[in-house]
Amino acid sequence: MDNSDSSQDILVSVRNLSFSRGNQKIFDDISLDFERGKITAIMGPSGTGKTTLLKLIGGQLFPDQGSITVDGQNVHKLRRTELYNLRKRLGMLFQSGALLTDMNVYDNVAFPLREHTHLTESMIRTLVLMKLQAVGLRGARNMMPNELSGGMARRIALARAIALDPMMILYDEPFTGQDPISMGVLVHLIKSLNNILGLTSIIVSHDVHDTSAIADYIYVLSGGKIVGEGTPKEIQNSESEWVQQFMTGAADGPVHFHYPAKDYVDDLLSSGKRY
Amino acid sequence: MIQFLQYLGESTRTSFTKLGRGTYFLLQTVSGILSVLPRPRLLLTQMYSVGVMSFLIITISGLFVGMVLGLQGYYTLSDFGAEETLGVMVAASLVRELGPVVSALLFAGRAGSALTAEIGLMKATEQLSGMEMMAVDPIKRIMTPRFLAGLMSMPLLAALFSAVGIIGGQIIGSGLLGVDEGAYWSQMQASIDFRDDIINGVIKSIVFGFVTSWIALFEGYDAIPTSEGVSRATTRTVVNSAFSILGLDFILTTLMFGDD
Amino acid sequence: MQHTSTQDTLVGLFVASGVVGLFFLALQVSNLSSFVEEDSYTITARFENSGGLKIKSPVSAAGVKIGKVSAISFDPKTYESVVQMNINARYNTIPDDTTASIFTAGLLGEQYVNLEPGGSDVFLKNDGKIEITQSAIILEKAIGQFLFKSAEEKK
Numbered sequence: 001m002d003n004s005d006s007s008q009d010i011l012v013s014v015r016n017l018s019f020s021r022g023n024q025k026i027f028d029d030i031s032l033d034f035e036r037g038k039i040t041a042i043m044g045p046s047g048t049g050k051t052t053l054l055k056l057i058g059g060q061l062f063p064d065q066g067s068i069t070v071d072g073q074n075v076h077k078l079r080r081t082e083l084y085n086l087r088k089r090l091g092m093l094f095q096s097g098a099l100l101t102d103m104n105v106y107d108n109v110a111f112p113l114r115e116h117t118h119l120t121e122s123m124i125r126t127l128v129l130m131k132l133q134a135v136g137l138r139g140a141r142n143m144m145p146n147e148l149s150g151g152m153a154r155r156i157a158l159a160r161a162i163a164l165d166p167m168m169i170l171y172d173e174p175f176t177g178q179d180p181i182s183m184g185v186l187v188h189l190i191k192s193l194n195n196i197l198g199l200t201s202i203i204v205s206h207d208v209h210d211t212s213a214i215a216d217y218i219y220v221l222s223g224g225k226i227v228g229e230g231t232p233k234e235i236q237n238s239e240s241e242w243v244q245q246f247m248t249g250a251a252d253g254p255v256h257f258h259y260p261a262k263d264y265v266d267d268l269l270s271s272g273k274r275y
Numbered sequence: 276m277i278q279f280l281q282y283l284g285e286s287t288r289t290s291f292t293k294l295g296r297g298t299y300f301l302l303q304t305v306s307g308i309l310s311v312l313p314r315p316r317l318l319l320t321q322m323y324s325v326g327v328m329s330f331l332i333i334t335i336s337g338l339f340v341g342m343v344l345g346l347q348g349y350y351t352l353s354d355f356g357a358e359e360t361l362g363v364m365v366a367a368s369l370v371r372e373l374g375p376v377v378s379a380l381l382f383a384g385r386a387g388s389a390l391t392a393e394i395g396l397m398k399a400t401e402q403l404s405g406m407e408m409m410a411v412d413p414i415k416r417i418m419t420p421r422f423l424a425g426l427m428s429m430p431l432l433a434a435l436f437s438a439v440g441i442i443g444g445q446i447i448g449s450g451l452l453g454v455d456e457g458a459y460w461s462q463m464q465a466s467i468d469f470r471d472d473i474i475n476g477v478i479k480s481i482v483f484g485f486v487t488s489w490i491a492l493f494e495g496y497d498a499i500p501t502s503e504g505v506s507r508a509t510t511r512t513v514v515n516s517a518f519s520i521l522g523l524d525f526i527l528t529t530l531m532f533g534d535d
Numbered sequence: 536m537q538h539t540s541t542q543d544t545l546v547g548l549f550v551a552s553g554v555v556g557l558f559f560l561a562l563q564v565s566n567l568s569s570f571v572e573e574d575s576y577t578i579t580a581r582f583e584n585s586g587g588l589k590i591k592s593p594v595s596a597a598g599v600k601i602g603k604v605s606a607i608s609f610d611p612k613t614y615e616s617v618v619q620m621n622i623n624a625r626y627n628t629i630p631d632d633t634t635a636s637i638f639t640a641g642l643l644g645e646q647y648v649n650l651e652p653g654g655s656d657v658f659l660k661n662d663g664k665i666e667i668t669q670s671a672i673i674l675e676k677a678i679g680q681f682l683f684k685s686a687e688e689k690k
Contacts, residue, residue: 058408087410098405101397112409115416160409323542327549366564431553438556441564460563465593465600466645469565477557 009036011168011200012057017066019049019056026052028224029066039194039201041215043208045246045255048221050204051095054170057202058092059083071167088116091161091169095176097153099145105132105156106141112163131159135189151182158189168200169193175207187214208247212236220246297493300414304492307412307419317420325386325421326428330435332385333378337436340373341365341443348444349452361454362463365444370467370476371532374437376524379483382429383516387491390421391512394495395505418496422488429484430477437476475531482523487516575602575621576661580635580648585616586671587646588637594620596650601626604648620648630655636669646671
């Protein structure tokens with residue numbers, strides 16, 4: 001991070017990745033690069049395995065083919081302790097927040113610190129309050145996860161993700177199901193955390209508008225392939241019909257409104273069978 | 276017919292796969308013991324939710340079971356003029372069988388199902404996955420303390436169950452039905468052997484605690500992470516624990532008390 | 536996950552009560568207390584037939600338990616049953632002409648050794664032998680004899 005050309009530095013590189021679940025091919029020989037210090041978004045319709053990609057980067061799943069390198073280390077060749085050491089430098093924000101429900105907010109944010117450091121409780125307290133202050137929820141420290149709204153839970157999870165000062169944060173659908181205000185708060189937080197802490201961010205989302213507002217670079221995935229990539233502007237002006245449909249949200253286009261089925265008329269007339 | 280055979284083969288294969296996964300899970304859980312021992316807090320919290328929370332149901336059930344044994348035993352024994360041996364009957368049935376078995380069944384219903392639901396929901400809400408991403412091994416951090424707590428609580432609960440039951444039998448036997456209190460205790464002491472009866476009963480309850488905790492944790496860990504999946508896993512915990520407890524009880528009884 | 540001192544106390548109480556339960560079972564319910572009790576000395580008696588007597592069967596005198604059977608073996612020379620008994624050291628005034636008989640507690644109860652003290656001034660010591668014995672009554676034999684007798688009387 002200290003060298004001058006860090007902006008050109010690739011932190012995560014995905015090479016020729018293939019992954020399938022059962023007979024379904026989720027990724028088919030894709031390659032992506034994530035630059036250090038930038039916000040890169042992966043977009044695509046639901047069910048294209050965007051979350052799977054994050055789990056692959058975090059080493060929770062193993063690819064069928066290809067490699068993923070994070071900060072010069074091949075994630076899937078690491079031994080368990082090395083992988084865990086790498087994960088300490090990654091933060092992941094789950095869609096649900098994934099807060100531990102048997103602890104209050106304070107203990108949740110303190111959790112990684114208590115697990116991985118030997119800091120005294122008073123130092124942990126200082127750190128936890130700093131992180132909570134950063135997400136604006138210092139006042140909610142005594143609440144239990146079930147008392148939090150979805151947006152608050154995500155902000156607490158964000159505070160927990162930055163507790164160990166990671167080099168990178170993976171966001172899994174951070175905007176889904178948020179009201180406009182909490183959405184705005186989250187967009188602002190992701191942007192400012194990235195700039196202030198010098199983080200690298202990977203956002204997985206299908207929310208076109210807000211993601212393109214903060215992303216530096218966007219990959220659009222569909223059917224296991226990359227169908228478009230570029231800066232938000234380039235994507236907006238993409239010539240690909242598919243990308244256009246995704247960005248504008250048209251009901252029919254290259255992606256059909258109907259799920260594949262046999263002919264409608266035939267189906268209606270074949271009344272003998274139940275299904 | 277072929278379909279049936281296919282189904283049979285398939286389900287046999289899946290159950291072996293599950294047993295294999297379960298064994299791997301158990302080994303991982305047990306291997307986490309060393310990392311839990313320096314952190315007794317983790318264990319203590321789980322002793323609370325596993326042991327203390329089962330305390331009431333175990334003692335109350337034990338009392339009633341003992342009282343029923345006292346009543347039934349008295350009526351049966353008095354036909355032979357052997358009321359004095361009521362203590363032996365109550366104590367032997369409790370210490371050898373009912374104490375370990377019934378308390379383990381109650382434990383599976385109370386603590387086992389709660390464990391499965393807790394772990395299953397943690398999985399469904401990505402808490403386990405989240406822990407992994409925070410470089411915390413969920414097996415060591417979540418499973419091992421709960422497993423140890425179950426293993427340690429079960430013999431204590433079974434002993435409480437038997438002790439309370441024997442007192443319950445005494446309350447009914449000598450308090451209500453007039454069996455001589457001295458005879459109740461002295462006949463009992465003469466016939467109940469420390470090694471054969473008490474220790475074997477404790478061994479049984481340790482085995483039951485082991486199996487029940489294992490099943491409960493693994494079913495939760497292996498649950499399909501939806502609300503239906505978790506509820507099914509909870510049911511499976513209770514059913515499979517009950518089967519395992521009763522089956523193992525038969526095996527252990529033949530091994531322990533078979534040759535007199 | 537909230538560590539409160541109440542929780543600690545309750546866990547402590549739970550563990551303590553479980554341990555108390557175990558101790559109760561060991562000391563009040565089982566014969567552990569009679570194991571560790573004072574010393575005992577061993578005497579043997581030979582019976583023609585020791586019936587259903589078992590190891591740990593009680594040995595009593597005048598209806599009070601004073602010891603227990605520690606070993607039963609068959610003597611291939613005399614064809615007798617050799618019963619070894621541990622007698623509580625407190626009861627060290629058992630005369631050497633004591634009669635040992637095998638009785639049954641109740642009709643279907645357990646069999647036990649009953650010691651009927653004689654009048655001798657010499658007391659049994661460790662490894663002492665009781666000479667006068669009375670075998671167990673075998674129920675089948677007794678019934679058989681009874682039937683046989685009554686059949687003969689009818690003739």
